[in-house]
Amino acid sequence: MKIQDFKTHKQSGRKISMVTCYDHWSAQIINSSNVDVILVGDSLAMVMHGHPTTLAATVPLMALHTAAVVKGAPDKFVIADLPFMSYRKGLSENMNAMEELMRAGAQALKLEGAKGNLELIRHAVDSGVPIQGHLGLTPQSIHQLGGFKVQGRSPQEYSDLVVQAQQLEEAGCFSVVLECVPTPLAETISSKLSIPTIGIGAGLDTDGQVLVLQDMLGMNPKFKPKFLRTYLDGFEMLKNSLNEYHNDVTAQQFPTEKESYL
Ligand code: KIV
Numbered sequence: 001m002k003i004q005d006f007k008t009h010k011q012s013g014r015k016i017s018m019v020t021c022y023d024h025w026s027a028q029i030i031n032s033s034n035v036d037v038i039l040v041g042d043s044l045a046m047v048m049h050g051h052p053t054t055l056a057a058t059v060p061l062m063a064l065h066t067a068a069v070v071k072g073a074p075d076k077f078v079i080a081d082l083p084f085m086s087y088r089k090g091l092s093e094n095m096n097a098m099e100e101l102m103r104a105g106a107q108a109l110k111l112e113g114a115k116g117n118l119e120l121i122r123h124a125v126d127s128g129v130p131i132q133g134h135l136g137l138t139p140q141s142i143h144q145l146g147g148f149k150v151q152g153r154s155p156q157e158y159s160d161l162v163v164q165a166q167q168l169e170e171a172g173c174f175s176v177v178l179e180c181v182p183t184p185l186a187e188t189i190s191s192k193l194s195i196p197t198i199g200i201g202a203g204l205d206t207d208g209q210v211l212v213l214q215d216m217l218g219m220n221p222k223f224k225p226k227f228l229r230t231y232l233d234g235f236e237m238l239k240n241s242l243n244e245y246h247n248d249v250t251a252q253q254f255p256t257e258k259e260s261y262l
Pocket of ligand 1 (some may be wrong): 212241
């Protein structure tokens with residue numbers, strides 16, 4: 001998948017699949033799959049580092065994970081998240097953050113919200129940095145939003161988000177993530193934009209879907225939002241494998257002669 005394919009897929013109606021990835025060995029698996037796009041999301045602060053929100057992600061941390069992913073998935077289009085505050089500090093510092101993530105190997109960057117970001121997006125795009133927008137539930141604003149909940153339900157919020165999506169396209173974004181918004185709102189935005197929308201908790205009418213890898217693989221059985229479909233009982237499978245190994249060791253069934261240097 002190349003940057004141009006985002007538009008051609010939108011035009012042809014071919015849906016785009018995206019998953020998050022934060023590490024080298026998962027990246028190798030995704031690289032051998034048919035999934036179109038990898039997002040090194042700032043959700044890594046929660047999934048990989050155990051923080052309660054994404055606010056703990058920093059540019060150096062994002063760059064470290066991005067470099068690991070890019071090396072494992074050389075055939076995939078890799079987008080990296082600009083973390084909390086890294087693009088709200090004035091043009092020069094914002095561009096330094098972008099430079100660090102692009103030099104780590106990202107092919108595009110994602111940032112949250114339209115308000116106050118449009119000038120930066122134009123500058124980034126003019127500087128050769130493709131930008132993906134992100135609207136709806138924007139986790140970096142979790143304390144402003146008052147929790148992880150569906151956005152755009154009131155008529156005011158609804159029309160606000162439509163306008164912001166159009167502003168992101170006009171500013172030069174190649175795509176927009178829509179997170180946790182009602183299906184009719186995602187449908188309206190998707191029909192008004194000529195760039196693809198990628199949904200998570202946004203219904204079937206977006207131009208693509210994104211899920212957090214560990215969520216779709218069932219690695220966190222306690223996390224069961226309405227929008228999530230799990231494709232594997234990963235937590236149980238891994239736990240059972242570990243228990244099998246433990247049993248083999250304690251029963252002196254591992255290693256055998258075949259697994260030893262004689
Ligand atoms: O950080 C992330 O994982 C994301 C996706 C949920 C879109 O931004």
